[in-house]
Amino acid sequence: MSPEQHGEQHFGIAIVGSGPGGLSAAARAAFHDRESGAVTPSYVLLEGFSAHAKTIQQYQKGKHVMAEPGFLDLRSDFGFREGTRESILDGWSASLAENTVNIRYGAEVTRISQENHVFTLHTADGGRLTADNVVLGIGTAGNPRKLGVPGENLLLVQYQLDDPDEYRGETIVVVGAGDAAIENALGLSKQNRVIIVNRGAEFSRAKEGNLNAVLAAINNPSLPFDCLYESNVKEVVETPDAKTPLAVTFNTPEGEKTIDCHRLIARLGGVPPRKFVESIGVTFPNDKPDAIPELSRTYETNVPGLYIIGALAGYPLIKQAMNQGYDVVEFIRGNLIKPADHPLLEYQFHCMPFLRDADDVLAMFQQRIPMFRQLNALAFRELLIESNVMVAYPAGPLLVEAQAKLKALQAQLADRNPRPRTPRLIREGDYLYRAGEYAASFFTIIEGEVQVEEDGYSRTLERGQFFGESSLISGRPRIDSARAGASCILIETPRRTMVKLLSSNEEVRAGVDWIFVVRELRRQFAPEAEFTDLREIALACPIRQYRAGEALYAQNDPGDVMHLVRRGSVTLTRAVAGGPETLVAELRSGELVGQMALMGDAVRRETAVASVATETIEIDRRNFLALMNKRGARVESLQRKVSQRLLTISEMEVRQESGNLMRFLMNQGLGEATDTLIINESLCVGCDNCEKACAETHGGISRLNRSAGATFARIHVPVSCRHCEHPHCMKDCPPNALQRAVNGEVFISDACIGCGNCEKNCPYGVIKLAYEAPKKPGLLQWILFGIGSGPGEEAGYQPSKSAKEKGKRAVKCDACMNRRGGAACVAACPTGAAQRLSPEQFIDLLG
């Protein structure tokens, strides 16, 4: 019996979600229907919301939407160019009508089941339809969690607040106790009466700043801001009263209570789409929140006929999603076209010493790296597109010829802005990186060999091996130097891509971890040991993870293991009987913690606490002894280091004030800092020349706030970027605009799309979104005609129309990486109060 006979409509393709990917897929399907002259559409586009592209609809008015990555061509029946939110949405509306796309609004898909290769899609309104193939383009934001009570779908019950200033003089009920609810409630309370409803007895999920602000607002008798604790909504009904059109009934500890109001805003978080996707049978590689389902080259999941595209497939940018929408429909139709990013691969492979099709080269590369063999083809392809391909030639005619070839390609791509990635040609013997450089890229050897030099030891790495993992994991500068060997071909993968891969692929993570541990053990304990000698020991040493504030061990505990810090930082504190606890040491990656337990003293003399998120390699007695028995074990140097450590600990123990200052610095998050602006308040006259210099050298916008921030013992940590070892801001940047320079500066490139993720992710509040500031007038114009603001003067400007059109972009300190003479804030300080310090210099602060 065919599905139609059940009274259900059947389609070839059901596309779920009308975001950029879904729209593009539907447009492609519509194109084929037109071509074939189909009378009824062979596809359907299902959208739960009342309009297409919900996420973009919810952007603030006039928001500028970028079209990153610039070097990728758009392949879609719908247009897309960078522009305002309105221009993009209007364009798509027009295309929807023009292409007579079969879209159903308000059709929220709640369940998808599969039987005999036919999918049945159930919608929230009780509808059902069937399809041979399903394309999921539902993004990662998830649907907002609803109230789950009668009246949850009323017009005046909202699950989103775009602009709190839109409402004035209303009584508004805000349901929820998270940051979104609190921020909405506080924003509304300036011109409305607000009642915030908290299911619990306190705001335990909120950020500290929001917690303080909401409690202050509740306790402020002059503000019309109330809170119902331990209460939840029972029902919402519309009233005939035009003044207060809603009546909300609550269950409170004192019984039922009804409040008349103008609207209800529920901020109960989102329902992540993962559960929904898993319910269809799709498997994820691991339980990490950012894990991406495994997909084939054609975006097909492990459930045959079910395809995933866009952000949910790990491609957060609009253009990528649109290209995939186009491609996925072609793939479903059996037309295995080359994806839109195929030319990018061809450019990458342009200077290979052999001629082959890009897809073959790709397959060969993957085959040559044991660790990547298990990776699915799509993930490896993405990895390569985001990586640099490096090809080494011996100095001479071959290199000259390759350079000429590369030059010709670059000339051909010259008018493309930004220019697609082309291979990097290197000379055999050239350094790939040197010890001390800040870079966290990861290298894999496809062909030839590489020399890695460290501490006077030189080792040769060969085809299939990788290196550079140490900085990737620790976030610290390179500890070794690498040189290109004879005829080598390398892939240099940027940190972000690698981090994404490590979190989504268990095999790759385990492989990298294992090699990391082997190399780290060799470095610390047995530099002459053979790699194979250390394999077993490395597998027997577990990696431990600690949250900020978690203890590795406590004073007076018996100790039987030592830790080698591999990322983060650990503070040691010691308490003397009856006395206060004193901070006696701060240890970072590459340093040993608690080694005395295995070197003569079985009782812990200090408490070790992770000051930021930290990972250690745990080494027990058996493994330690095994390491010490290796040829050339570093017994002497270990003993010397222990003596030195004990000496500094004893010194610090009697200097309580130094310990307190160090503890303050750690509390400010400097345990993960690499370059911090510190102001000595006993020298600072408060002239703000540092801020002025910052603004003057960075397009009129200061990236530091001198007076804000905490102070202890006259040492002030202003609100300014500290260039973290593992920058939180880099975590979630769609166009990969956040970068780290070789000297460690974390900066934002021109690719920024102003999404605000970095601002949200930075725990230190040092990133802000700002419009471009107007250009400063020349000195003469300012002196003679009083135009604009003078040097160092507060600009006090209104953003220009063109700046507003361009939209806000994220701005942050770049440590003046391109400025001769170092950081402008420090160079401009007339009294020497401002200095930038590396963690090694913190100890000098203690005097």
Place this chain on the structure above:
Amino acid sequence: MFENILRYRSARYFWWSLALVLVCVGIYVTHGRAEPPNGGTWQGYTLGTVGALLIVWLTWLGVRKRRYGGGVGSVQGWTSAHVYLGTACLVIGSLHSALQFGWNVHTLAYVLMCLVIFSGFFGLYVYVNYPRVLSDNRLGGNRESLFGELFELNERGLALARRCSVQVQQAVNSAIERTVVGGGVWAQLSGADHSRIETEPGKLIPHPDQQLAIDTIASLIPRSEKAQEVVALEELLSVLCRRQTILRRLRHDIRMQGWLQVWLYVHVPVTIALIGALIVHIVTTFFYW
């Protein structure tokens, strides 16, 4: 790591300035018996030229400070040199004048130069000494956090007062309402407290340091007959005392910060006047040559 401007690079510019002064004294003592030392001898001209160039260079600090894009040396180095060479200028100017004074533009230039240098000494004193005091006074916060705390205490004080008698309510309301922080230049620099309080309707009296309100509340506590009110009054007393401390800190902060800035309002305009006088001095000298 942190050095103040006097100790900058082991007081490098102190030694430079000392050397310059010694050379200038050396030139001065070569005056023969034939002519008494004065600005018109070759020694006088040399010293005058050195002095005038020095003044121009010292003034250039204002420009260098605003060259945020960079320039020779650090601004701190320039400031350190500015202090020492500025001091040297006092000696060089005096040697150039040979202490011959009169009611003329030449002496005017000398007097203006002295004014600039002595105002600079004052500035140096506050720059070196006040930041430490300021930092300690702020207790690890900043002026905004002190104001924030004050506003919070105001709210709490007003709320507590509402739970007490009308008399208390009026006293606290008017004390808080008529608290003055800052004010005109002199009020800021002296830290004067122009707060007032309304003791009877329409009768305003000065209310320095919020003492009267505090004393009134303290005296009411043992006399109150309602247990509820006693609790509120005790709490109120603690709020007002805390508020008094915050106000003292704020005034101290404003006063210190004021002195850190105000001397520049003498130093800079007088420097401009000095440059003017210097030009006239030089031109007239050549005119009468």
